Amino acid sequence: MERCTCSSSSQITHIIILMCVFVVMSETLVHGQGTRVGFYATTCPRAESIVSSTVATHFRSNTAIAPALLRMHFHDCFVRGCDASVLIDGSNTEKTAPPNLGLRGYEVIDDAKTQLEAACPGIVSCADILALAARDSVVLTGGRSWLVPTGRRDGRVSLASETTDLPGFRESIDSQKQKFSAKGLNTQDLVVLVGGHTIGTTACQFFSYRLYNFNGTASSDPSINASFLPQLQALCPQNGDGTKRVAFDTGSENRFDASFFANLRNGRGILESDQKLWTDASTRAIVQRFLGITGLAAFNVEFGRSMVKMSNTGVKTGTDGEIRKICSAINS
Numbered sequence: 448m449e450r451c452t453c454s455s456s457s458q459i460t461h462i463i464i465l466m467c468v469f470v471v472m473s474e475t476l477v478h479g480q481g482t483r484v485g486f487y488a489t490t491c492p493r494a495e496s497i498v499s500s501t502v503a504t505h506f507r508s509n510t511a512i513a514p515a516l517l518r519m520h521f522h523d524c525f526v527r528g529c530d531a532s533v534l535i536d537g538s539n540t541e542k543t544a545p546p547n548l549g550l551r552g553y554e555v556i557d558d559a560k561t562q563l564e565a566a567c568p569g570i571v572s573c574a575d576i577l578a579l580a581a582r583d584s585v586v587l588t589g590g591r592s593w594l595v596p597t598g599r600r601d602g603r604v605s606l607a608s609e610t611t612d613l614p615g616f617r618e619s620i621d622s623q624k625q626k627f628s629a630k631g632l633n634t635q636d637l638v639v640l641v642g643g644h645t646i647g648t649t650a651c652q653f654f655s656y657r658l659y660n661f662n663g664t665a666s667s668d669p670s671i672n673a674s675f676l677p678q679l680q681a682l683c684p685q686n687g688d689g690t691k692r693v694a695f696d697t698g699s700e701n702r703f704d705a706s707f708f709a710n711l712r713n714g715r716g717i718l719e720s721d722q723k724l725w726t727d728a729s730t731r732a733i734v735q736r737f738l739g740i741t742g743l744a745a746f747n748v749e750f751g752r753s754m755v756k757m758s759n760t761g762v763k764t765g766t767d768g769e770i771r772k773i774c775s776a777i778n779s
Contacts, residue, residue, distance in 0.1 A: 482598040482759055483596050484595070486596070486598035487567075487597060491566065493566055494563060494570070494597075495579055497562050498579040502559070502583040502587065505554075505555045505558070510588075512552050512555055513587050514584070514643075514646040514647025515647070516581055517584050518643070518647065519533060519550050519581075520577045521643070521757070522541075525614075525626070525760075528762055529577070529599055529761065529762050530574050530600070530762065531572065531577055532601075533605070534556060534577075534774045534775055537605070541605045541606065541610055545610075546615075547610060553774075553775070555580065556576055556580065557773075560573060560576060563576070564772065569772070572599050574602075574763075578599065579595055581754065581758075588702055589702045590703030591748070592751070596755060598764050603777045612629070614627075616649075616718045616720050620727040620729060623637055624729075632760075634729065634733065635749070638734060639753040640757060641720075642708065644707055644717075645695070645702070645703055645706065646701060647696075648693055648694050650690050650691065650693070651690070651691045654718055655685070655689065657671060659680075670714055670716075670723075671722075672715055675714060679693070695707065695717050697717075708734050708738055709738055711734055712735075
């Protein structure tokens with residue numbers, strides 16, 4: 448928007464001067480109420496480096512913390528927006544809902560928060576720690592970095608009943624699209640963000656039904672590559688341990704790359720909802736963009752863009768929400 452230039456000429460009426468001041472003030476307020484890169488540059492200059500070093504320290508002792516933190520940020524943003532409501536303890540909070548029972552990495556967020564409170568008391572939100580930690584996790588596993596807008600504030604409400612907003616492992620592409628669209632995310636964002644499954648693992652209980660009696664057919668899911676099926680059945684025997692962990696991205700679970708998409712093309716997707724990205728024509732064309740060497744470069748760029756877009760979903764800024772002192776509890 449072009450800014451007003453207020454002149455002292457006597458020909459300019461008092462009302463126009465007031466209008467000019469109002470427009471400038473409005474622009475300033477709108478800018479001040481949103482997230483922005485470098486939000487803590489003056490109030491807590493070391494904020495991002497503290498989060499980064501904390502995540503790196505935990506990653507060195509347990510590489511599984513990277514996909515865990517990435518997943519936690521996603522689960523936070525899809526329920527009430529990116530407001531750290533997923534971190535709140537208590538009965539019937541988001542943390543207690545079935546989709547979140549497998550979340551890990553709370554100790555990393557708590558560790559970073561403790562250090563930030565010592566350096567800059569009451570300044571850095573838990574929601575921003577989550578957003579930064581997700582980016583740092585991708586970088587630690589070989590992905591490309593991106594600038595994270597900060598300035599989120601923490602929510603004061605967390606309800607297990609609202610976790611139905613999260614996409615499920617058996618959902619159709621149409622249903623997934625609807626849930627992403629409700630958050631202002633399009634079909635490309637859907638494919639790109641699900642591509643985060645290039646790192647990490649899932650449990651047998653979330654896909655073993657595909658291996659033995661898929662939809663009551665007494666057979667396996669036909670979209671599973673026939674040569675891959677015995678490998679999955681060996682990892683997850685019928686009536687076996689449902690909590691056993693299996694890599695989302697076979698052969699590359701600890702590296703942020705584009706091989707996840709090649710596995711979908713080859714019928715080696717683990718979750719039914721993931722494999723549908725290839726079997727559904729509306730998303731297959733997007734998956735194809737991320738195949739091969741050029742696909743990796745494109746995926747890295749688009750992942751950062753979609754993460755920024757998602758991380759600005761339903762954020763609380765300005766005077767909305769609070770800056771929690773402890774990430775697992777709202778301020779008293």
